[in-house]
Amino acid sequence: MMDQEKRTGRDETEEERADRRWLELIQEVRVAQTGVQILFGFLLTVVFTTKYDTLGDTEQTIYIVTVVLGATATGALIGPVSLHRMVSGRRIKPQAVEWASRLTSVGLVLLLATMASALLLVLRVAMDDDFVPWLVAGVVLWYVVCWFVLPLWTRRRHTE
Template structure:
């Protein structure tokens, strides 16, 4: 297949497409990075509050798992920046865009887990009610719909 046959929608070379996509990924990652960094920072302070010592073993385990997931999400969402810096000038931007995209999706999945863990912990501490897991499951489904189902449905419906 020739380069012209591979083009769809825009008249851009592979390098121009990679440049455009790189800029788009960085904008997307900035939004997710901000959210995960604020949430992670908040989570790091919880262990230093007097309330932490009164948490049940289960709640402390949820907290620890959520902090670890927060650290992993932060790493995945900052990964594209490091990737770009370390491969810059090597003429492999299309491959860097592909890996940055993968890191971003992994980061979003981890962010989803962090949000679920934080919500679970907060609602367990605030209410002690049996319906908490159902509320958290509902929010997780909502995130999945907003972050993955709608975009994938849109991609499938509006691309050949």
């Protein structure tokens, strides 16, 4: 009986792997892009409402920070598309996928910060309560568990 080596990974070239990883990454980015673009679009309209003028200085500062975070998250999550377009055909797809992956990770962190900031603003206006920061912290903790802790735990547990 012949010993068979345990097969690990996929039987694909570096270019095939880069193509597969690129397609997977783009699918992931589409989900995040949609969320951040809707949130960012909504945020851009708030300043033009009559309610904005009644906000206190703290709420207006939180709003400005939220808009800037939304803009930076949008940039990071759209960045992989531009990166791919600029390097397409240059035979550097593995490197492009790596950088696109990094941009996506940064975009997710910025999206988390945008959502936390937007939630803080909305709840401060809606509740005017000392409990608001604790509620926002709980939601942020939930995001961190769902978006980072669970994936990292899964990766660590199921890879060698």
